[in-house]
Amino acid sequence: MDNKKIKNLQAGDSVQSFFLVKAADCKTTNNNKHYLDLTLVDQTGEINAKLWDHNPEEGPQYSPNSLVKVKGTTNEWQNRLQLKIEKIRMATDGDGLEIGDFVPAAPYSPEFMYTEIESYMNKIKNQDMRNIVKSIVTANKEKLLLYPAAKQNHHAVRSGLMYHIMTMLQMGEKASEVYVGLNRDLLFSGIILHDIAKTAEMNASELGIVSEYTIEGELLGHIIQGIKMIEQTAIAVGADREVSLLLQHMILSHHYEPEFGSPKRPMIPEAEILHYLDMMDARMYDMGRVLGSVEEGKLSEKVWLLNNRKLYKPSLKNEDQQ
Amino acid sequence: MDNKKIKNLQAGDSVQSFFLVKAADCKTTNNNKHYLDLTLVDQTGEINAKLWDHNPEEGPQYSPNSLVKVKGTTNEWQNRLQLKIEKIRMATDGDGLEIGDFVPAAPYSPEFMYTEIESYMNKIKNQDMRNIVKSIVTANKEKLLLYPAAKQNHHAVRSGLMYHIMTMLQMGEKASEVYVGLNRDLLFSGIILHDIAKTAEMNASELGIVSEYTIEGELLGHIIQGIKMIEQTAIAVGADREVSLLLQHMILSHHYEPEFGSPKRPMIPEAEILHYLDMMDARMYDMGRVLGSVEEGKLSEKVWLLNNRKLYKPSLKNEDQQ
Amino acid sequence: MDNKKIKNLQAGDSVQSFFLVKAADCKTTNNNKHYLDLTLVDQTGEINAKLWDHNPEEGPQYSPNSLVKVKGTTNEWQNRLQLKIEKIRMATDGDGLEIGDFVPAAPYSPEFMYTEIESYMNKIKNQDMRNIVKSIVTANKEKLLLYPAAKQNHHAVRSGLMYHIMTMLQMGEKASEVYVGLNRDLLFSGIILHDIAKTAEMNASELGIVSEYTIEGELLGHIIQGIKMIEQTAIAVGADREVSLLLQHMILSHHYEPEFGSPKRPMIPEAEILHYLDMMDARMYDMGRVLGSVEEGKLSEKVWLLNNRKLYKPSLKNEDQQ
Amino acid sequence: MDNKKIKNLQAGDSVQSFFLVKAADCKTTNNNKHYLDLTLVDQTGEINAKLWDHNPEEGPQYSPNSLVKVKGTTNEWQNRLQLKIEKIRMATDGDGLEIGDFVPAAPYSPEFMYTEIESYMNKIKNQDMRNIVKSIVTANKEKLLLYPAAKQNHHAVRSGLMYHIMTMLQMGEKASEVYVGLNRDLLFSGIILHDIAKTAEMNASELGIVSEYTIEGELLGHIIQGIKMIEQTAIAVGADREVSLLLQHMILSHHYEPEFGSPKRPMIPEAEILHYLDMMDARMYDMGRVLGSVEEGKLSEKVWLLNNRKLYKPSLKNEDQQ
Amino acid sequence: MDNKKIKNLQAGDSVQSFFLVKAADCKTTNNNKHYLDLTLVDQTGEINAKLWDHNPEEGPQYSPNSLVKVKGTTNEWQNRLQLKIEKIRMATDGDGLEIGDFVPAAPYSPEFMYTEIESYMNKIKNQDMRNIVKSIVTANKEKLLLYPAAKQNHHAVRSGLMYHIMTMLQMGEKASEVYVGLNRDLLFSGIILHDIAKTAEMNASELGIVSEYTIEGELLGHIIQGIKMIEQTAIAVGADREVSLLLQHMILSHHYEPEFGSPKRPMIPEAEILHYLDMMDARMYDMGRVLGSVEEGKLSEKVWLLNNRKLYKPSLKNEDQQ
Amino acid sequence: MDNKKIKNLQAGDSVQSFFLVKAADCKTTNNNKHYLDLTLVDQTGEINAKLWDHNPEEGPQYSPNSLVKVKGTTNEWQNRLQLKIEKIRMATDGDGLEIGDFVPAAPYSPEFMYTEIESYMNKIKNQDMRNIVKSIVTANKEKLLLYPAAKQNHHAVRSGLMYHIMTMLQMGEKASEVYVGLNRDLLFSGIILHDIAKTAEMNASELGIVSEYTIEGELLGHIIQGIKMIEQTAIAVGADREVSLLLQHMILSHHYEPEFGSPKRPMIPEAEILHYLDMMDARMYDMGRVLGSVEEGKLSEKVWLLNNRKLYKPSLKNEDQQ
Helix, strand or coil: CCCCCHHHCCCCCEEEEEEEEEEEEEEECCCCCEEEEEEEEECCEEEEEEECCCCCCCCCCCCCCCEEEEEEEEEEECCEEEEEEEEEEECCHHHCCCHHHHCCECCCCHHHHHHHHHHHHHHCCCHHHHHHHHHHHHHCHHHHCCCCCCCCCCCCCECHHHHHHHHHHHHHHHHHHHCCCCCHHHHHHHHHHCCCCHHHHEEECCCCCEEEECHHHHHCCHHHHHHHHHHHHHHHCCCCHHHHHHHHHHHHHCCCCHHHCCCCCCCCHHHHHHHHHHHHHHHHHHHHHHHCCCCCCEECCCEHHHCCECCEECCCCCHHHC | CCCCCHHHCCCCCEEEEEEEEEEEEEEECCCCCEEEEEEEEECCEEEEEEECCCCCCCCCCCCCCCEEEEEEEEEEECCEEEEEEEEEEECCHHHCCCHHHHCCECCCCHHHHHHHHHHHHHHCCCHHHHHHHHHHHHHCHHHHCCCCCCCCCCCCCECHHHHHHHHHHHHHHHHHHHCCCCCHHHHHHHHHHCCCCHHHHEEECCCCCEEEECHHHHHCCHHHHHHHHHHHHHHHCCCCHHHHHHHHHHHHHCCCCHHHCCCCCCCCHHHHHHHHHHHHHHHHHHHHHHHCCCCCCEECCCEHHHCCECCEECCCCCHHHC | CCCCCHHHCCCCCEEEEEEEEEEEEEEECCCCCEEEEEEEEECCEEEEEEECCCCCCCCCCCCCCCEEEEEEEEEEECCEEEEEEEEEEECCHHHCCCHHHHCCECCCCHHHHHHHHHHHHHHCCCHHHHHHHHHHHHHCHHHHCCCCCCCCCCCCCECHHHHHHHHHHHHHHHHHHHCCCCCHHHHHHHHHHCCCCHHHHEEECCCCCEEEECHHHHHCCHHHHHHHHHHHHHHHCCCCHHHHHHHHHHHHHCCCCHHHCCCCCCCCHHHHHHHHHHHHHHHHHHHHHHHCCCCCCEECCCEHHHCCECCEECCCCCHHHC | CCCCCHHHCCCCCEEEEEEEEEEEEEEECCCCCEEEEEEEEECCEEEEEEECCCCCCCCCCCCCCCEEEEEEEEEEECCEEEEEEEEEEECCHHHCCCHHHHCCECCCCHHHHHHHHHHHHHHCCCHHHHHHHHHHHHHCHHHHCCCCCCCCCCCCCECHHHHHHHHHHHHHHHHHHHCCCCCHHHHHHHHHHCCCCHHHHEEECCCCCEEEECHHHHHCCHHHHHHHHHHHHHHHHCCCHHHHHHHHHHHHHCCCCHHHCCCCCCCCHHHHHHHHHHHHHHHHHHHHHHHCCCCCCEECCCEHHHCCECCEECCCCCHHHC | CCCCCHHHCCCCCEEEEEEEEEEEEEEECCCCCEEEEEEEEECCEEEEEEECCCCCCCCCCCCCCCEEEEEEEEEEECCEEEEEEEEEEECCHHHCCCHHHHCCECCCCHHHHHHHHHHHHHHCCCHHHHHHHHHHHHHCHHHHCCCCCCCCCCCCCECHHHHHHHHHHHHHHHHHHHCCCCCHHHHHHHHHHCCCCHHHHEEECCCCCEEEECHHHHHCCHHHHHHHHHHHHHHHCCCCHHHHHHHHHHHHHCCCCHHHCCCCCCCCHHHHHHHHHHHHHHHHHHHHHHHCCCCCCEECCCEHHHCCECCEECCCCCHHHC | CCCCCHHHCCCCCEEEEEEEEEEEEEEECCCCCEEEEEEEEECCEEEEEEECCCCCCCCCCCCCCCEEEEEEEEEEECCEEEEEEEEEEECCHHHCCCHHHHCCECCCCHHHHHHHHHHHHHHCCCHHHHHHHHHHHHHCHHHHCCCCCCCCCCCCCECHHHHHHHHHHHHHHHHHHHCCCCCHHHHHHHHHHCCCCHHHHEEECCCCCEEEECHHHHHCCHHHHHHHHHHHHHHHHCCCHHHHHHHHHHHHHCCCCHHHCCCCCCCCHHHHHHHHHHHHHHHHHHHHHHHCCCCCCEECCCEHHHCCECCEECCCCCHHHC
């Protein structure tokens, strides 16, 4: 009887733990019995669970985003671990739980990452640019602290957007040491703002989970929304017109190809490199996540998000890390 | 000796007329003599002209957009008419010319078309929409009266943008009689605004000839610029948020395909039909222009602008027009 | 106990009504019991129904296109309404039913629409063209009265093909008032004939439901079949050769892009505009159908038929219609 | 002084020979002198020739497709051989020339190839198919004897169409020996008819040189024209309906991809293999022609017709041919 | 009670036969009972079978590639034949079975086909080429005798790779009789080697069934692997450098399009024709397989492997084969 | 009279300097006079020059890659500077010139860059990888010191290939500090080897100017050639098989898209990031070169190499660099 984390469970374990309900589906067997099909998560992973002979119209609603306490046994069927629920109840205030402890999140605290980003904002020497960036970041601080970078793609975890920005800033700084002609003010500003309007494109819960896109997000998209934010803010802070246009152009062109949402390709080197830093960061994140569950010397399944590629995890040791 | 219009000239004619210089190129023969290669236009067409033994560093500059008086003789060489200049001088105030009389222009007067568009603005019943549209049109009236719809494509004549808008409004009104569920306010507003930011994307001379794109036009393009105009104006007139978003979405989606500059496809029927009305009007204009110089029963050359198609002009009589 | 139409049903209703069987599938539960999974329709919509413990090899065959009387109760499961059948029998002549009253159909009577199309045929002034069009329409009248415009796409309802033609003729007439150079004879003829060979490409039941494509339809397609119809008919009525070719070209090019079945793009303005009228009509129909079941201020699901777009239904009132 | 063939000429040769004028362009030097720029051909190749100080408005017209006698000297300039004309006159009846002897042509006589094709027609066992094929071939015999297979692409020489058909028939026969399930009647008929309507798509002179496409060719194209030929002929000879449809389908699908003009892909194996035999034959012809003028161990220039590839001519000996 | 082959089974038959297990899946019913879902094959086809109430954790493992004896009854449900297993046991040595007799295989014996290929190798006159080809074929003989040409596509049967090579050699020989300029040595060598590295790209069981790709196969692919084989072997046998490069180029270019894995298009005619022979052979195989189960006068389902086409089986008799 | 460098020349300057002949074309005027059209370069740029009335068949050959001394005058015509040559002679040993001083080259000395690359090779900890890389680099050292990275694209200057490798190594090192899970051995090895076979794909003169591709380069390309180099070298040094495969995979996949020459996309993170580092470095180089000649606040011409984009040079000051 134990409080094991999901990633440590094995077939045959007895389980008595709290989980977050990520999805709950009412299903019916062919002989017309109702049961609940639940997806339970903690910060380490997720597991499918069955609550047999449960009619949700009669019993309690274990709905998404609620915390539950579960007693049951794990079994393995068709190569996947499953949890057969014996007892289940809603968590109560008395349990003293923090729901955020059950949600997959970026590996750094929101506060740490926000401070990091602030330190880069302070490195922006052009006053107009710094004003624009600070004004937009401050106005969106509350959402920034929680938002993922996407609903399903790369960095789709709580505070994932800031994590993405922070890592790109680190790479951007290093790139500017190699390509010394780059305007670091533009590069830092572009990195910080490139996806900032995702906070206006999506609705995320306080858990940093995106439930849906906003109407404006659907009708216009975060690129257009971000451009408008910059236009307004630049006017408000009285910024130089070219500064405003260059930042807008960087947002507009950062998806690079028209078919991916950028009607203009980059026309300045800082916009060009912004695109590649964005791609690199997204891919390093996604590849890392996929390879995390692959054995050495083996291939992953095809990954739809990565152009349906399989990835390979070498059995070769990384000698730098020894 | 004669004041013939360009489209009436034939080989061997003596010419003594005023023309507008559309292009002027200094060239040199292989035996190192300088000469001027001019493109002369009046409202009926254009002709190539040569001024031999003329060194522009020494003599007068016959630069684009200036009016000149020319004496010469036409000859036909390799199937095209050419004008050999014998005498040339700049037009003077004393010649009493109106430069606008020498520029290809829309078939209606700017004032008439503007009034037409105004009458459609007055048909917009939703007050917020009418305010936005009127505010933007009024603010850009001066440019609207002159601007072509493009530098080289369809409606690339003086006041061509208004001509394009006016015809689309007429078709839009008729479409709303057949598809009665359409919101006419949205449709009229979308038609009037869809290309309005071309006035900010391009620099046109007072002759309605586009010399170049603006920096903002290059970095962002008229679709993005138009969206920002609507956003600002909607805030300024205190319009309903959804009204503003719908108009912005119509601008954003009217090129329909991402590779043609629309990151979002139409999500409301009025945006969908706006696209088709735009295409139809552009194509009717371009096809009419091409077929104007094709004989009955013959094919045109391949037209790059029309996916490199040849057009065919039937020898069949149009019995409606007899 | 009630005769409610499908679109008015709610969970928990008792039902005792006639329906048309649209689809019937024999299924088996995991514990090896047979049951029937039926799709029932009336003119207002469709509903899934289950007949438990029914072995079709032993009992009656409730096959597609038959009328049945059903007694049962509705319940809602996983967000969809379902009908649990308690009693079912085949409808009999004594029930006095008209099967056509159970099929989704165009909003006008076939006879009305046919008369409308006839009136447009009479507006064709060119005698050869009128002869060709009338001859083909008359020869296919019986099918025309019933056929949908497609098996699954736009206007896939009984008499949908005529409905599509009729609306396009109305728009075509209006377009010819704005673009006055268009040859109305060609335009009307092209509209009437553009999809006429769908009557030869598909097999439709007397209910206007397409069960399959014909062998010739699969091997050649309605565009090629339509061209051959015109060729034959033009020879039979002794029409001018150019008239015949122009009509054939309009059919051939109306899908516009080679990858959509048109090896030649439009080479005359009437063919160009035919394409856009066709697209507009199909899209207005499809968008209207999708938005019919969307709430104001909400988005639809992604619609595969519309390039996988979501549509949006504004909460904005249409002030024209008040 | 000599009657050398073009392919044998070298720089500095005196020339006194008859040639066919393939193209004649009036040009003017920068110091305004007229001269004629001629392309002269015989069956072995072509050469550029200049006739200086010649004003075509005053002197004789050396127009395309006329035979001329030329005296001159060759020189090499910028890696190409050129002929400076000293004397030139039109050929006369007295010269006793056969214009056909000056035109690039297939390597077999038209009569021989026609007989070959006839022998394959006689191998078609299905009587309906044989009737259709014979009827169409006979009706187009006169053109078939002369027509090239294209204006510019593969087999663009006199009688090139028959040459293409004949070689494909030989390959088709062999393929049917390996893939024994193929219906040889269909395969032979499809090969003979696949491009037969090129005789209706293009206008070729009696020299087998295509000057232009016909109006019907432009509006419909040879695939559609061929299908109509088969439809008509099948009706005329009272052929089985499926026979007619299968032949039409083979014509329709033989370009394979919609973007190359085939709205339907092959649905029977005989249509599939027809496509590959067609491609192979065209490519063997084009590659042979290109490599004919490449040295061993060297690469050709990029060949636009072959997806802009360079070809390589091995220095390796072909040991089969020793 | 009978030993019927799968393709001869009908609903209601009693079965008592040996089969090969191709796939075995543990499944569970909604009321939580385990059962085995098996795919059984013999050389004539495959059938789905159910073993109810079987918990694989407790009973024997009927895993893929094992031979079993089965007693049961067939029934037809939802248009497909199914086998309900009453008794099942593993085959034993005492049953005297040859597992190879249960696997779909090429229609010729491996030994016959190998001898055929050897005879073509002996026709290669260029000694370097013959050495390279023989060396590679000999080194891979064991795998060649068994390997299919693919995991799922064309020729995916035991010894399918040799069958593919043999047929292509026959066609290649015939093509060289029509296109007499082709270097037969290159053509034969290219055909034999073009897919030879599939033996290194895939792991196949001794039954000629591919279970997976090798790591090298995934990371590089058989084209690259084949090139390296030729490079090494050419060095080992001391072959002429050009011979080695030409063979490598033929392997590299035989998929023709970059998006299908060929970074270079064919630059010699033998490489060009190799591609078409490869395509033709794959397509003739696939089409034959699909049409094998289609009735005369009917269409197949859409075939994903053939660009999602339907195929048609004419009712027309093949008069050659009567 | 002066020794000015090309980039300092202005119209009207007298010139008396040494230049390298990059290209020399014999041309003829329309009145049949010969002249030489030369492209002259020094390390600062290039200029067009004319030598009138010069018949190369009679006078000296000023062929590419020779040094000449020229006396002349510059003039500006049609916006470009031109040099009219008055006197010209071949440079002699007595002039004491180093031809390398006249060729555009990387901004660092070959020796310095080679040492840099060596230092990175020494950081490779995996002995097999280090052996492979060192062996290949050493074997190609002579060419590496001189070769450009391309004939015309990015880094097409003397020693450009090493410059490209060196900058990528610097960026790769920094990337490995941010993405700490990356295997630096693989990354450094992949960067050093990714284009190394360009030394085998192209023939470059001792000036680092590529005149043509090798036959093997044309038939296979540097990606395939590089893979073979690694295969051979890995065998020679007895390296671990996986090490060899991973390096080959990195070379194979570094162009990322099949249509750009990579039949496999990256399957390990180090290959993924190699691609982006390669793109970034190429683009930073090309954009820097283009913007070097653009005024602040202005746009460049369209740059074919950069997807036909225009670039923009901000008037904004780079505050980091003040």
